[in-house]
Amino acid sequence: MPILSGSFIFLLLVVVVLYLSVVIVQQGTVAVITIFGKYQRVMTPGLNFKIPFVEYIYRRISIQNQSVELDFQAITNDQANVRFKAMLVYAVLDQGEETIKNVAFKFVDIRSLMQALIRTIEGSIRSYVATKKQAEILALRTEIISHVKTELDEMLVTWGYHLIDLQLNDIVFDEAIMRSMAQVVASNNLKAAAENEGQALLITKTKAAEAEGNAIKIAAEAERTAAQLRGQGIALFREEVSKGMAHAVQELKDKNLDPSLVLFSMWTEAIRHFAEHGKGNVIFLDGSNEGMQTTTKQLMALIQKKDLEGK
Incomplete structure (x- = not known):
């Protein structure tokens, strides 16, 4: 019995050691291994082995794309309050050992990383918006994103990450500002409509005046032509009358009549x-x-x- 008990205990210890030695790393993640708190190596996805009680899995790091939503406020140069809703998509820069070490040891935990990332984006957007007026903000969506990406990319690389995409999904002003902006748009539309109507009326009256002038010109030309024709007709009539009278007088003279x-x-x-x-x-x-x-x-x-x- 003592021999069986010792064999059982030995077998149990072997099973426990094997169990503690086997490490399964899921696809899309890597595992950082330390020995007595010091970095040792990186385990890739699949079946891996470690030395029990000596090697320790310090952190499992996802190498897939990750996203985070942001909701914060900023103040423009003319003291207008603007609310931004954004979405950030980022990922680990690559699976190189130095990159994984940066990701694993740069921050205490993932919560600290997210806090630093969010505050950096908010600060970058706030500093940019503070130099612009509220009337410019809506038209500068692309410029704001480009500005943030330029500043954030360099910082994320030092942390072992890179920025994939940043989207400003919503830019909202205070209700009073939104009403005033709507009034400005409405008044501009009314002004444009009035200008268009005035231009159309001017064109209509100009065309009517041109048509009336052309009609008068045509009528005057026709009257002048008619007068010329009447004058020519009267002249021809008188000429024919004179010829007729001269002919008649000559005939009377030829016949010795008065x-x-x-x-x-x-x-x-x-x-x-x-x-x-x-x-x-x-x-x-x-x-x-x-x-x-x-x-x-x-x-x-x-x-x-x-x-x-x-x-």
């Missing part, structure tokens, strides 16, 4: 025209040659008198 018959014929035609178009008006005319000459002289005198009065 040329005054032409004047008499015109006189009678005039009387017939008066009778057809007089509309009931009474016109007294002397039908004799002497009367015709007298009437002609009187008409000429009346015309001359009216010309003098008009002047």
Whole structure:
């Protein structure tokens, strides 16, 4: 029995030693091993072995991407309070031994690392926002991210990490500032609408004036052309009348007749025209040659008198 008990105890000790010697490291992580508190080596994912009671797993470090959400406030140069909501994505720089040592021993624990990381980002954004006015902040989202990345990347490398992405998901001002900004936008929109309406009205009136001017110009041109045509028609009519009278007088002379018959014929035609178009008006005319000459002289005198009065 004592022999069996000793074998059992020995076997039990072997099992315990084997159990304590086997280390399984999950995929996406590494394990930092120390001996009596001093760094010894790094275990990679998979099955590993260590010396029981001598080697100690100091820390398991994730080499996967990690994210953290930030929610903080900053004050602009013109004393406007701005609230930021951001998301940070970071990871261990690489799986090199020096990098893993930095990650394992730079901070006491992961909580201290996160606190330093968050405060560094908040401080970088606050210092940048403090140099800008509230009206500029919304348009500077990309510049803020670029500024933070530039400053944070260098610091994270010394800690064994690198920045993968930083997003500013939300930028919110105080309610009073948001209302004033909305009023400014609304007034600018109304101003732009009024300017557009004024421009449209100006264009409409300008086009209407141009159309009216073109119409007047066309009408004047047409009237001028019509007047020229009327003048040419009257001139042609007089020319034809003169030719006709000259021809008629010449025929009368060739036939040894009195040329005054032409004047008499015109006189009678005039009387017939008066009778057809007089509309009931009474016109007294002397039908004799002497009367015709007298009437002609009187008409000429009346015309001359009216010309003098008009002047």
